[in-house]
Amino acid sequence: MLGGRRIKATLAEVLAGSVARECPQEGILLPLLWSLAVDELIRGLKENGCYTLGYTDDIVTINNGKFLNTTSELLQDALSMVQQWCDRTQLSMNPQKRVILPSTQKRNLRRMKEPTLSGYTWQLTTKVRYLGLTLGKELTWQTRLKNLMIKAERAFLTCKGTSGKTWGLKPWVVHWIYTMVIRPILTYGSTVWWLRVRKKSAGQSSAS
Numbered sequence: 001m002l003g004g005r006r007i008k009a010t011l012a013e014v015l016a017g018s019v020a021r022e023c024p025q026e027g028i029l030l031p032l033l034w035s036l037a038v039d040e041l042i043r044g045l046k047e048n049g050c051y052t053l054g055y056t057d058d059i060v061t062i063n064n065g066k067f068l069n070t071t072s073e074l075l076q077d078a079l080s081m082v083q084q085w086c087d088r089t090q091l092s093m094n095p096q097k098r099v100i101l102p103s104t105q106k107r108n109l110r111r112m113k114e115p116t117l118s119g120y121t122w123q124l125t126t127k128v129r130y131l132g133l134t135l136g137k138e139l140t141w142q143t144r145l146k147n148l149m150i151k152a153e154r155a156f157l158t159c160k161g162t163s164g165k166t167w168g169l170k171p172w173v174v175h176w177i178y179t180m181v182i183r184p185i186l187t188y189g190s191t192v193w194w195l196r197v198r199k200k201s202a203g204q205s206s207a208s
Helices: 030-047 068-089 142-161 172-187 190-198
Strands: 006-012 013-019 051-056 058-062 127-130 134-136
Touching: 013 142, 030 051, 030 058, 030 068, 030 172, 142 172
Parallel strands: none
Antiparallel strands: 006 013, 051 058, 127 134
Protein backbone atom coordinates (compact mmCIF):
# COMPACT_ATOMS: atom_id res chain seq x y z
CA MET A 1 0.00 0.00 0.00
CA LEU A 2 2.93 2.36 0.61
CA GLY A 3 5.38 1.11 -2.01
CA GLY A 4 6.35 3.63 -4.69
CA ARG A 5 4.33 6.47 -3.13
CA ARG A 6 5.14 10.15 -2.98
CA ILE A 7 4.55 11.78 0.40
CA LYS A 8 4.36 15.29 1.79
CA ALA A 9 4.98 16.28 5.40
CA THR A 10 4.54 19.66 7.03
CA LEU A 11 6.84 20.65 9.87
CA ALA A 12 7.82 24.34 9.72
CA GLU A 13 7.96 23.82 5.97
CA VAL A 14 6.55 21.42 3.39
CA LEU A 15 8.81 18.47 2.72
CA ALA A 16 8.29 16.02 -0.13
CA GLY A 17 9.89 12.69 -0.89
CA SER A 18 9.43 9.04 -1.76
CA VAL A 19 8.61 6.17 0.59
CA ALA A 20 11.80 4.18 1.08
CA ARG A 21 10.28 1.27 3.01
CA GLU A 22 6.92 -0.45 2.87
CA CYS A 23 4.82 -1.22 5.93
CA PRO A 24 5.46 -4.80 7.18
CA GLN A 25 2.62 -7.32 7.11
CA GLU A 26 2.22 -7.32 10.90
CA GLY A 27 3.15 -3.68 11.36
CA ILE A 28 1.47 -1.73 14.14
CA LEU A 29 0.68 1.18 11.83
CA LEU A 30 -0.85 -0.96 9.08
CA PRO A 31 -4.42 -1.29 10.51
CA LEU A 32 -4.72 2.47 10.96
CA LEU A 33 -3.38 3.28 7.49
CA TRP A 34 -5.65 0.71 5.87
CA SER A 35 -8.69 1.97 7.79
CA LEU A 36 -8.02 5.51 6.61
CA ALA A 37 -7.65 4.31 3.03
CA VAL A 38 -10.61 1.92 2.83
CA ASP A 39 -13.13 3.98 4.82
CA GLU A 40 -14.16 5.90 1.71
CA LEU A 41 -14.88 2.68 -0.19
CA ILE A 42 -16.93 1.08 2.58
CA ARG A 43 -18.99 4.25 3.05
CA GLY A 44 -19.64 4.49 -0.68
CA LEU A 45 -20.77 0.87 -0.95
CA LYS A 46 -23.12 1.24 2.01
CA GLU A 47 -24.62 4.42 0.58
CA ASN A 48 -25.20 2.51 -2.65
CA GLY A 49 -27.29 -0.07 -0.78
CA CYS A 50 -24.61 -2.79 -0.40
CA TYR A 51 -24.19 -4.30 3.04
CA THR A 52 -20.41 -4.16 3.41
CA LEU A 53 -18.06 -5.29 6.16
CA GLY A 54 -14.39 -4.54 6.45
CA TYR A 55 -11.85 -6.04 8.83
CA THR A 56 -8.10 -5.41 8.52
CA ASP A 57 -7.47 -5.85 4.78
CA ASP A 58 -10.53 -8.01 4.01
CA ILE A 59 -13.82 -6.74 2.62
CA VAL A 60 -17.05 -8.66 2.11
CA THR A 61 -20.19 -7.35 0.39
CA ILE A 62 -23.61 -8.97 0.76
CA ASN A 63 -26.39 -8.51 -1.79
CA ASN A 64 -29.79 -10.17 -1.74
CA GLY A 65 -32.78 -10.36 -4.04
CA LYS A 66 -35.41 -12.67 -5.51
CA PHE A 67 -33.85 -12.91 -8.96
CA LEU A 68 -30.28 -14.05 -9.60
CA ASN A 69 -29.56 -11.72 -12.51
CA THR A 70 -30.92 -8.71 -10.62
CA THR A 71 -28.73 -9.55 -7.64
CA SER A 72 -25.80 -10.05 -10.00
CA GLU A 73 -26.37 -6.62 -11.54
CA LEU A 74 -26.38 -5.02 -8.09
CA LEU A 75 -23.13 -6.78 -7.31
CA GLN A 76 -21.68 -5.60 -10.61
CA ASP A 77 -22.53 -2.00 -9.69
CA ALA A 78 -20.71 -2.50 -6.40
CA LEU A 79 -17.66 -3.94 -8.16
CA SER A 80 -17.64 -0.98 -10.54
CA MET A 81 -17.35 1.29 -7.51
CA VAL A 82 -14.52 -0.90 -6.21
CA GLN A 83 -12.76 -0.65 -9.58
CA GLN A 84 -13.00 3.14 -9.58
CA TRP A 85 -11.64 3.26 -6.04
CA CYS A 86 -8.73 0.94 -6.93
CA ASP A 87 -7.84 3.07 -9.96
CA ARG A 88 -7.98 6.26 -7.91
CA THR A 89 -5.88 4.91 -5.03
CA GLN A 90 -3.58 2.79 -7.22
CA LEU A 91 -4.43 -0.33 -5.23
CA SER A 92 -5.51 -3.77 -6.40
CA MET A 93 -7.42 -6.77 -5.04
CA ASN A 94 -6.08 -10.22 -4.28
CA PRO A 95 -7.16 -12.48 -7.21
CA GLN A 96 -7.47 -15.48 -4.87
CA LYS A 97 -10.14 -13.69 -2.83
CA ARG A 98 -12.33 -12.71 -5.79
CA VAL A 99 -15.07 -15.26 -5.26
CA ILE A 100 -18.86 -15.26 -4.96
CA LEU A 101 -20.74 -17.49 -2.53
CA PRO A 102 -24.36 -17.79 -3.74
CA SER A 103 -26.82 -18.87 -1.06
CA THR A 104 -29.97 -19.98 -2.84
CA GLN A 105 -32.24 -23.00 -3.20
CA LYS A 106 -32.07 -22.70 -6.99
CA ARG A 107 -29.95 -25.47 -8.41
CA ASN A 108 -29.37 -24.07 -11.88
CA LEU A 109 -26.98 -21.15 -11.63
CA ARG A 110 -25.72 -21.34 -15.21
CA ARG A 111 -27.98 -18.51 -16.29
CA MET A 112 -26.57 -16.20 -13.67
CA LYS A 113 -24.38 -13.53 -15.21
CA GLU A 114 -21.08 -13.61 -13.36
CA PRO A 115 -19.77 -10.14 -12.39
CA THR A 116 -16.37 -8.96 -13.58
CA LEU A 117 -13.66 -6.72 -12.15
CA SER A 118 -10.63 -5.54 -14.13
CA GLY A 119 -11.54 -8.00 -16.87
CA TYR A 120 -11.51 -10.89 -14.39
CA THR A 121 -14.69 -12.93 -14.06
CA TRP A 122 -15.55 -13.75 -10.46
CA GLN A 123 -16.03 -17.47 -9.93
CA LEU A 124 -18.91 -19.06 -8.04
CA THR A 125 -17.89 -21.23 -5.12
CA THR A 126 -19.63 -23.57 -2.67
CA LYS A 127 -17.62 -22.40 0.34
CA VAL A 128 -15.48 -19.44 1.28
CA ARG A 129 -12.99 -18.75 4.05
CA TYR A 130 -13.34 -15.35 5.73
CA LEU A 131 -11.28 -14.30 8.74
CA GLY A 132 -10.48 -17.92 9.52
CA LEU A 133 -14.13 -19.05 9.39
CA THR A 134 -15.34 -21.38 6.63
CA LEU A 135 -18.82 -20.58 5.34
CA GLY A 136 -20.83 -22.94 3.12
CA LYS A 137 -23.51 -22.02 0.59
CA GLU A 138 -26.21 -23.38 2.94
CA LEU A 139 -25.13 -20.77 5.52
CA THR A 140 -24.85 -23.43 8.21
CA TRP A 141 -21.78 -24.16 10.31
CA GLN A 142 -21.48 -27.78 9.19
CA THR A 143 -18.52 -27.15 6.87
CA ARG A 144 -16.84 -24.95 9.45
CA LEU A 145 -17.20 -27.48 12.28
CA LYS A 146 -15.89 -30.36 10.14
CA ASN A 147 -12.74 -28.40 9.26
CA LEU A 148 -12.39 -27.33 12.86
CA MET A 149 -12.50 -30.91 14.15
CA ILE A 150 -9.95 -32.09 11.56
CA LYS A 151 -7.54 -29.33 12.57
CA ALA A 152 -8.05 -30.00 16.29
CA GLU A 153 -7.51 -33.76 15.84
CA ARG A 154 -4.25 -33.16 13.98
CA ALA A 155 -3.02 -30.87 16.75
CA PHE A 156 -4.09 -33.42 19.37
CA LEU A 157 -2.23 -36.27 17.65
CA THR A 158 0.88 -34.11 17.41
CA CYS A 159 0.71 -33.30 21.12
CA LYS A 160 -0.09 -36.91 21.99
CA GLY A 161 3.29 -38.03 20.71
CA THR A 162 5.05 -36.04 23.42
CA SER A 163 3.97 -38.28 26.30
CA GLY A 164 2.89 -41.80 27.24
CA LYS A 165 1.59 -43.66 30.29
CA THR A 166 5.02 -44.00 31.90
CA TRP A 167 7.11 -41.37 30.13
CA GLY A 168 6.98 -37.92 28.62
CA LEU A 169 5.87 -34.51 29.74
CA LYS A 170 4.45 -33.76 33.14
CA PRO A 171 0.64 -33.64 33.44
CA TRP A 172 0.57 -29.88 33.97
CA VAL A 173 2.60 -29.39 30.77
CA VAL A 174 0.19 -31.58 28.81
CA HIS A 175 -2.71 -29.60 30.23
CA TRP A 176 -0.97 -26.36 29.26
CA ILE A 177 -0.55 -27.64 25.69
CA TYR A 178 -4.24 -28.48 25.53
CA THR A 179 -5.19 -25.08 26.91
CA MET A 180 -2.89 -23.08 24.64
CA VAL A 181 -3.02 -25.16 21.44
CA ILE A 182 -6.10 -27.37 21.11
CA ARG A 183 -8.75 -25.38 22.97
CA PRO A 184 -8.15 -22.15 21.00
CA ILE A 185 -8.71 -24.12 17.79
CA LEU A 186 -12.06 -25.38 19.07
CA THR A 187 -13.24 -22.05 20.41
CA TYR A 188 -12.08 -19.73 17.60
CA GLY A 189 -15.07 -17.76 16.33
CA SER A 190 -17.32 -19.31 18.98
CA THR A 191 -18.84 -15.90 19.72
CA VAL A 192 -20.48 -16.26 16.28
CA TRP A 193 -21.29 -19.96 15.91
CA TRP A 194 -21.99 -21.03 19.51
CA LEU A 195 -25.78 -20.91 18.97
CA ARG A 196 -25.35 -23.97 16.73
CA VAL A 197 -24.89 -26.14 19.85
CA ARG A 198 -28.59 -25.57 20.63
CA LYS A 199 -29.60 -27.48 17.50
CA LYS A 200 -29.63 -31.21 16.96
CA SER A 201 -27.46 -31.01 13.86
CA ALA A 202 -24.91 -28.54 12.51
CA GLY A 203 -26.51 -29.04 9.08
CA GLN A 204 -29.79 -27.47 10.11
CA SER A 205 -30.57 -24.18 8.39
CA SER A 206 -30.64 -21.04 10.46
CA ALA A 207 -34.35 -20.66 9.79
CA SER A 208 -35.24 -24.05 11.24
